[in-house]
Amino acid sequence: MLSWAALFFIVALVAAVFGFGGIAGAAAGIAKILFVIFLVLFALSLIGSVMSGRRPPIP
Template sequence: MLRWTITFLVIAIIAGILGFGGIAAGAASLAKIVFFIFVVLLVVSLLRGVTSGR
């Protein structure tokens, strides 16, 4: 998931440099959404690991 975030971020940066504002904003918002999903899943995974006693 982190790769998708980085991919959308790079697309947003390139689109912003080339002047495609709408595409850059869309890619940046997708990068944010995927990043927050990644963070939530990471926290859930860490909590499950702590509670399982490994």
């Protein structure tokens, strides 16, 4: 999920350099949404891991 957000951020930067304002704005908006979703899922995973009390397996 974070890689998709980074990809859309890079697309937004490239589009902004070439002057495509609408595309850059849309790609930046998608990157922001994906980043927020990633943060929420990470926080939920972290809370779930702490609440379960189990340690991760050691490889």
